Amino acid sequence: xxxxxxxxxxxxxxxxxxxxxxxxxxxxxxxxxxxxxxxxxxxxxxxxxxxxxxxxxxxxxxxxxxxxxxxxxxxxxxxxxxxxxxxxxxxxxxxxxxxxxxxxxx
Numbered sequence: 001x002x003x004x005x006x007x008x009x010x011x012x013x014x015x016x017x018x019x020x021x022x023x024x025x026x027x028x029x030x031x032x033x034x035x036x037x038x039x040x041x042x043x044x045x046x047x048x049x050x051x052x053x054x055x056x057x058x059x060x061x062x063x064x065x066x067x068x069x070x071x072x073x074x075x076x077x078x079x080x081x082x083x084x085x086x087x088x089x090x091x092x093x094x095x096x097x098x099x100x101x102x103x104x105x106x
Contacts, residue, residue: 001019002020002021002025002028003018004017004018004029004032006036013040013042013043016049017047017050018050019049019050021053021061022057027060033068037071041073042075042076044078045076047081050081050084055091058088061077061093075101077101085102
């Protein structure tokens, strides 16, 4: 189960992901991003409460980030837990998109 919470802060949209992002929930995530992307200059994905991500979730996140960056949007992924970051790191996302995009939780 995935809960997607959106809010606006300083001209950016913040999307909090809570729960699990996998094959069953990735489309929900993509639709939530599409609903709020118009007129936004930046998007922040807060993963502090994302407990699990599978390869489909990683692919969905990667596609969304690439699409937003293609539209010259500033994108950040913040508060990535160690468990989720490990999956991202194994798949090379920080290297592919830049470590400045993925900020791990302390």
